[in-house]
Amino acid sequence: MARYGMALDYKNCIDCKACESACKEENGVLLGADKHRIWVGTKEVEGEFPFLSISSSGFVPSQCQHCEAAPCQEVCPTNATYYDENGVVRVDADKCILCTYCMNACPYDARYVDDRTMTVDKCNFCSDTRLARGETTTACQNTCPTKVRTFGDLDDPYSEISELLRRRDHYSLKAHLGTKPKLFYLT
Amino acid sequence: MSIKEFVASIPVNKVGFKDIFGYEKTPRNLILTVLTFGLLAMFAAGVGLYLLHGHHAYNVTREHPWGLLLAAYIFFVVSSTGLCIIGSLGDVFGFKDYELISKRAIFGSIVTILSGFAVILFEIGHPVTMVIYNVLTPGLTSAIWWMGTLYGLYLTFMIIEFVFLLKGDAKFAKYFGLVGLIIGLAAHSNLGAVFGFLNARPISNGVYFPMYFILTAFITGVFIAYLFMGFRYKLKFPERVKKMLTNLGKIQIFLLSFLAFFMTWKMLTDLYGGMPNRADVAHHILGSWTFWAEVILVIVIPLLVLLKDMGRSHVAMFYASFSGMAGIAFMRYNLIHDTQVKPLQMLKVYEYQLPPTWIHYSPSAAEWMISLGGIGLCITLYYLGTKFFNLDADEGHAEQKA
Numbered sequence: 001m002a003r004y005g006m007a008l009d010y011k012n013c014i015d016c017k018a019c020e021s022a023c024k025e026e027n028g029v030l031l032g033a034d035k036h037r038i039w040v041g042t043k044e045v046e047g048e049f050p051f052l053s054i055s056s057s058g059f060v061p062s063q064c065q066h067c068e069a070a071p072c073q074e075v076c077p078t079n080a081t082y083y084d085e086n087g088v089v090r091v092d093a094d095k096c097i098l099c100t101y102c103m104n105a106c107p108y109d110a111r112y113v114d115d116r117t118m119t120v121d122k123c124n125f126c127s128d129t130r131l132a133r134g135e136t137t138t139a140c141q142n143t144c145p146t147k148v149r150t151f152g153d154l155d156d157p158y159s160e161i162s163e164l165l166r167r168r169d170h171y172s173l174k175a176h177l178g179t180k181p182k183l184f185y186l187t
Numbered sequence: 188m189s190i191k192e193f194v195a196s197i198p199v200n201k202v203g204f205k206d207i208f209g210y211e212k213t214p215r216n217l218i219l220t221v222l223t224f225g226l227l228a229m230f231a232a233g234v235g236l237y238l239l240h241g242h243h244a245y246n247v248t249r250e251h252p253w254g255l256l257l258a259a260y261i262f263f264v265v266s267s268t269g270l271c272i273i274g275s276l277g278d279v280f281g282f283k284d285y286e287l288i289s290k291r292a293i294f295g296s297i298v299t300i301l302s303g304f305a306v307i308l309f310e311i312g313h314p315v316t317m318v319i320y321n322v323l324t325p326g327l328t329s330a331i332w333w334m335g336t337l338y339g340l341y342l343t344f345m346i347i348e349f350v351f352l353l354k355g356d357a358k359f360a361k362y363f364g365l366v367g368l369i370i371g372l373a374a375h376s377n378l379g380a381v382f383g384f385l386n387a388r389p390i391s392n393g394v395y396f397p398m399y400f401i402l403t404a405f406i407t408g409v410f411i412a413y414l415f416m417g418f419r420y421k422l423k424f425p426e427r428v429k430k431m432l433t434n435l436g437k438i439q440i441f442l443l444s445f446l447a448f449f450m451t452w453k454m455l456t457d458l459y460g461g462m463p464n465r466a467d468v469a470h471h472i473l474g475s476w477t478f479w480a481e482v483i484l485v486i487v488i489p490l491l492v493l494l495k496d497m498g499r500s501h502v503a504m505f506y507a508s509f510s511g512m513a514g515i516a517f518m519r520y521n522l523i524h525d526t527q528v529k530p531l532q533m534l535k536v537y538e539y540q541l542p543p544t545w546i547h548y549s550p551s552a553a554e555w556m557i558s559l560g561g562i563g564l565c566i567t568l569y570y571l572g573t574k575f576f577n578l579d580a581d582e583g584h585a586e587q588k589a
């Protein structure tokens with residue numbers, strides 16, 4: 001089985017939000033500012049006017065980090081949040097009781113409540129849609145015009161993502177928390 | 188003895204509709220009745236709103252998913268654990284002076300936890316699913332799982348203990364009481380751990396809350412003991428009760444001082460070194476009026492009253508206990524709010540055009556109604572208990588009659 005992850009060449013991001021739209025469309029995420037599986041963060045320009053550092057501003061796409069030691073999974077009382085065979089962190093809506101403990105425990109603010117099922121939802125690497133159809137991309141990767149995102153199997157040494165991570169320096173967010181994210185930001 | 192015979196042998200007063208409403212119609216009692224019915228109506232209305240609108244009846248958001256209902260739940264179960272501790276002093280640990288409140292406190296612990304469950308029932312999105320999957324796929328690393336499961340068990344033991352107390356079987360009451368107390372403390376510290384385990388929230392993370400919860404439960408128990416005794420004896424305490432209250436007052440002086448000490452060190456460690464996500468939140472807490480309401484109502488006022496003559500002003504302490512309980516309500520609210528007040532942000536510097544700020548939350552009408560309604564449930568169940576059961580210690584009861 002695969003161990004899916006994603007590398008983000010975030011400096012290429014132009015904040016077009018195509019990935020957000022594609023994700024909503026692909027996975028039927030409801031509209032609304034509070035309901036999103038992925039988002040593009042905006043880094044503030046640093047410095048005091050007029051000494052602004054233009055290069056400090058930037059766009060940083062983010063989403064569920066598919067942690068290998070996921071706090072959301074650890075705190076879930078009914079095991080509604082689980083790792084699937086591809087290492088993707090998933091939510092089983094039938095088991096979720098909406099205690100929202102996972103929303104508080106996730107250090108990445110990656111979870112939201114789906115109003116239709118009234119259960120917690122988040123990015124699942126298109127496991128229910130694309131991957132289930134046998135495709136090997138995610139909607140966000142597929143749509144990104146500047147190829148910020150590379151999705152793939154971290155265990156496969158020949159995959160594009162493994163290649164990228166070998167070649168390029170990268171970091172993960174809030175690494176000090178020991179959650180072992182599988183989203184990698186290429187520097 | 189068959190189960191049927193056993194149940195039949197539990198002493199229960201024969202109470203009719205008339206007896207329930209046949210209390211002295213003093214102005215105070217009438218006000219209390221109207222208030223209680225008002226609270227019960229609120230509960231019903233709140234639940235109605237919830238049934239109509241689901242979770243949308245609440246003001247909780249993605250960033251602040253825990254709201255007033257959770258605080259209310261914690262308030263009730265803390266009261267329950269506290270009463271369990273007070274009840275155990277007499278019938279588990281055998282401190283004679285406290286025996287006269289044991290039965291009442293244990294009954295109180297049952298009533299308060301039932302009210303807590305009634306409130307949380309409407310907070311959890313899918314309570315039925317919870318019951319099923321708590322058993323089928325238990326999340327053993329989840330503090331919520333342990334807290335919920337242990338509280339369920341605790342309630343069972345409290346009920347059995349209470350039955351044995353009613354039957355005057357001190358031995359079995361003691362055994363069940365001891366196990367119930369241990370499970371209750373485990374459950375309650377797990378409730379603290381629900382916050383303590385949040386690695387993502389440095390302000391709550393750590394061992395502090397599991398211990399603090401036990402300490403504040405004991406404090407809450409003492410406050411409620413004063414309220415119970417005050418209402419029971421209409422503020423004219425017999426000698427034995429006075430003696431017990433004085434002792435409880437002295438214990439409370441110790442507990443409150445310890446709490447002040449605890450909180451001081453918690454605050455200092457939070458502030459020290461200016462650690463991000465912790466020191467800034469601590470500053471924010473120190474600047475919030477709800478924090479100072481908590482400190483003044485729980486610690487300052489009761490401690491001043493107690494220290495005046497080392498716990499001998501029982502009537503004053505009865506009133507100070509109202510202050511204490513109001514403060515405890517603030518304490519629970521502060522706990523849930525302060526945990527979530529700092530946005531995790533995750534690079535969403537402008538979350539869809541909103542500039543970054545502290546996260547705001549104010550409870551909705553439905554949340555207020557269900558939470559306050561829980562108090563109505565408590566009062567009602569407790570009142571019914573005083574009618575159906577003899578909650579006085581048997582000796583004390585005889586003394587009272589004589």
Ligand code: SF4
Binds near residue numbers: 179
């Ligand atoms: S990013 Fe959050 S939701 Fe995703 S796996 Fe990690 S803790 Fe869970």
Ligand code: SF4
Binds near residue numbers: 097119
């Ligand atoms: S809200 Fe659902 S997925 Fe999250 S911890 Fe609770 S039961 Fe698990």
